[in-house]
Amino acid sequence: MTEPPQPSYSPEDRPARGRGRNLAIAGIVSGAVSFLVIPILFGPLGVLLGILGLARGERRLGTIAFVVSVLGLVVGFILSFLVLYTAGV
Numbered sequence: 001m002t003e004p005p006q007p008s009y010s011p012e013d014r015p016a017r018g019r020g021r022n023l024a025i026a027g028i029v030s031g032a033v034s035f036l037v038i039p040i041l042f043g044p045l046g047v048l049l050g051i052l053g054l055a056r057g058e059r060r061l062g063t064i065a066f067v068v069s070v071l072g073l074v075v076g077f078i079l080s081f082l083v084l085y086t087a088g089v
Contacts, residue, residue, distance in 0.1 A: 020056025023049050027065030031072040039076025043069055 027049030034042035046069025054062030 020053050020058040021061060023056060024053025024058040024061035024065045027053055028068050031065060031069030034069060034072035034076050039073050039080065043073025043076060046072065
């Protein structure tokens with residue numbers, strides 16, 4: 001009997017991009033959340049996840065996560081200040 005043909009590639013040959021991509025996407029989500037909810041927590045978390053995504057090879061998404069997180073941190077603080085200022089606290 002003849003053996004069935006083997007595939008010309010193996011799953012180990014494919015590049016492992018999933019981990020860096022997941023970190024970068026989590027950084028984007030965290031940065032977006034920081035616009036309205038606890039910017040002191042979610043802003044730096046998004047920055048960290050964006051940097052980790054960059055380090056794992058996701059240049060475009062990691063950069064987007066970093067920028068969105070920094071903007072979320074700054075805008076979140078400004079919005080928090082405005083809400084507290086108008087509330088008279």
